[in-house]
Amino acid sequence: MNLTLKIWRQKNASDKGKLVDYKISDVSPDMSFLEMLDVLNEQLINEGDEPVAFDHDCREGICGMCSLYINGEAHGPDRGVTTCQLHMRMFKDGDTIFIEPFRAKAFPVVKDLVVDRSSFDRIQHAGGFISVNTSGNTIDANAIPVNKADADKAFEAATCIGCGACVATCKNSSAMLFVGAKVSQFALLPQGKVEATDRVLNMVRQMDEEGFGNCTNTGACEVECPKGISLENIARMNREYLKASLKG
Amino acid sequence: MSGILNSSIGRKFAMALSALFLMFFLLQHFAINILSVFSPETFNSTSHFMGTFPLVQYVLQPVLIFGVIFHFVMGFVLEIRNNKAREVSYAKNNGGANSTWMSRNMIWSGLAILAFICLHFYDFWFPEINTKFIQGDMTGLIDPNNADSGFRYFEELQHKFESHVRTIIYVIAFVLLALHLLHGFNSAFQSVGANNKYTKGLKNFGKLYAIIIPLGFIFIAIFHHLKHVLS
Ligand code: HEM
Ligand code: SF4
Ligand code: FES
Numbered sequence: 001m002n003l004t005l006k007i008w009r010q011k012n013a014s015d016k017g018k019l020v021d022y023k024i025s026d027v028s029p030d031m032s033f034l035e036m037l038d039v040l041n042e043q044l045i046n047e048g049d050e051p052v053a054f055d056h057d058c059r060e061g062i063c064g065m066c067s068l069y070i071n072g073e074a075h076g077p078d079r080g081v082t083t084c085q086l087h088m089r090m091f092k093d094g095d096t097i098f099i100e101p102f103r104a105k106a107f108p109v110v111k112d113l114v115v116d117r118s119s120f121d122r123i124q125h126a127g128g129f130i131s132v133n134t135s136g137n138t139i140d141a142n143a144i145p146v147n148k149a150d151a152d153k154a155f156e157a158a159t160c161i162g163c164g165a166c167v168a169t170c171k172n173s174s175a176m177l178f179v180g181a182k183v184s185q186f187a188l189l190p191q192g193k194v195e196a197t198d199r200v201l202n203m204v205r206q207m208d209e210e211g212f213g214n215c216t217n218t219g220a221c222e223v224e225c226p227k228g229i230s231l232e233n234i235a236r237m238n239r240e241y242l243k244a245s246l247k248g
Numbered sequence: 249m250s251g252i253l254n255s256s257i258g259r260k261f262a263m264a265l266s267a268l269f270l271m272f273f274l275l276q277h278f279a280i281n282i283l284s285v286f287s288p289e290t291f292n293s294t295s296h297f298m299g300t301f302p303l304v305q306y307v308l309q310p311v312l313i314f315g316v317i318f319h320f321v322m323g324f325v326l327e328i329r330n331n332k333a334r335e336v337s338y339a340k341n342n343g344g345a346n347s348t349w350m351s352r353n354m355i356w357s358g359l360a361i362l363a364f365i366c367l368h369f370y371d372f373w374f375p376e377i378n379t380k381f382i383q384g385d386m387t388g389l390i391d392p393n394n395a396d397s398g399f400r401y402f403e404e405l406q407h408k409f410e411s412h413v414r415t416i417i418y419v420i421a422f423v424l425l426a427l428h429l430l431h432g433f434n435s436a437f438q439s440v441g442a443n444n445k446y447t448k449g450l451k452n453f454g455k456l457y458a459i460i461i462p463l464g465f466i467f468i469a470i471f472h473h474l475k476h477v478l479s
Contacts, residue, residue, distance in 0.1 A: 006340075008339075019339055069338060069341075071340060072341045072342030072343075073345050098339055098340035103334050103337070104333060104334055105334060106333070171343065171352055172330035173334045174330075204255055207256070208255060208256050211332075211333055212256075212333055213330035213333030213334070214259060214260060214326050214330055215260060216326070216330070216351065216354065216435065217351065218346075218347040219346070219347055219351065220347040231438065231443060232443045232444075234443075235438050235441045235442060236441070236443075238260070238438075238439065238440065238441035239441030241255075241258075242257070242261060242441060245252050
């Protein structure tokens with residue numbers, strides 16, 4: 001199939017940037033979206049143009065590195081997938097496809113479609129961990145029995161790959177689905193309960209400092225999240241936060 | 249506890265509490281207004297009680313006014329902050345693919361409600377305050393010097409809904425309130441951290457509330473308007 005791509009080009013963080021039109025032909029419906037961009041880049045390099053910079057790593061939906069806002073949706077029109085898992089069969093011959101970076105003040109553009117998501121790392125550093133001594137006398141994780149229902153919910157929360165689609169999709173650029181997942185993953189387990197109060201207070205403080213917006217419960221994040229992280233996690237974070245505020 | 253309003257979740261919580269309070273008030277307001285359809289006498293005596301009982305006048309009414317002001321001011325604050333969290337907007341954004349129109353336009357339905365509240369105050373609240381506290385007439389009677397003239401509340405209500413324009417504005421405002429609540433009802437519960445096995449049932453109840461209560465107010469306005477037109 002033949003496509004028109006409208007791609008955001010921006011030289012660096014301070015450049016203003018603009019959408020540029022590209023034509024690409026003979027795209028196979030079996031290609032992944034990133035393979036299609038690889039083909040475009042080869043074409044650009046052959047023509048002596050600067051290739052389009054975009055993020056990717058595992059290309060199998062587990063690392064969370066690929067991003068892209070495709071035709072007005074994070075990771076494109078398919079559900080429950082990342083951009084590397086999005087196939088060109090989701091599009092038709094003759095389509096025009098808008099390709100923009102994930103947009104949020106807390107995700108500044110580095111170049112073209114590459115954004116800096118280190119604000120997520122800083123939120124994680126603020127509390128997304130448990131403090132255990134691992135030097136020599138590690139405790140067997142299975143030594144503490146965990147209720148199956150809680151273990152399942154904690155596991156579901158832990159499947160968040162930190163891709164940032166929730167932020168990119170949210171009309172408020174809120175990171176609450178991500179932070180809700182990270183808080184829940186520990187809050188549900190006995191190992192995480194020890195530091196629960198500080199964790200939620202610190203992670204939410206960091207989230208606010210990074211300049212993410214405030215959740216208004218539109219639910220767009222849950223729909224676009226490649227891992228199906230549920231809004232229940234945001235409600236749990238809200239509860240944990242209110243509980244912690246009353247204590248602290 | 250300190251500085252909770254300085255955090256995103258704290259603001260959300262406060263917003264939800266004010267909204268829950270407003271939704272409770274709306275129910276009570278509806279319960280009294282619907283009396284005007286079935287029994288003007290009961291409507292009159294209840295209105296007089298609400299308009300003169302000190303607990304309602306000096307405690308609940310100020311709390312309500314504070315609640316309304318807090319709600320819309322906080323609504324503006326959140327909207328402005330949230331817009332700032334994305335400096336460059338998308339050239340193409342397909343919001344309809346993942347969220348409802350109501351959820352994305354709370355500020356617009358809210359602003360329409362605010363405009364309506366101004367009209368509503370001009371219609372009913374300011375005249376009440378004028379009669380009761382400036383002219384000092386606490387009798388609630390049509391003619392304060394004639395104990396047999398009867399309560400004025402029902403008559404004032406009927407008089408307001410003689411106008412086509414006002415009736416139409418009231419109808420539109422309540423449609424927008426329904427849209428506001430179709431998202432808002434459940435949003436408020438999610439904000440206070442309630443998302444559990446009851447959520448599905450609560451969602452359905454919320455939809456019923458968000459449609460039936462505004463529809464009831466619309467019914468009352470049209471009822472009184474038609475009564476005037478047809479008489
Ligand atoms: C006075 C004009 C009003 C304005 C400007 C306004 C504005 C807003 C805004 C912007 C929101 C979204 C904020 C958020 O979700 O974080 C909101 C939420 C809400 N509003 Fe209003 N509103 C108004 C009146 C009302 C009234 C009269 C009611 C109920 C009778 C109401 C019920 C709600 C509810 C239930 C929510 C959801 C709260 C939450 O998500 O936690 N609003 N309002
Ligand atoms: S919650 Fe979902 S959308 Fe958000 S970062 Fe995690 S995996 Fe990505
Ligand atoms: S490249 Fe790893 S999830 Fe897409």
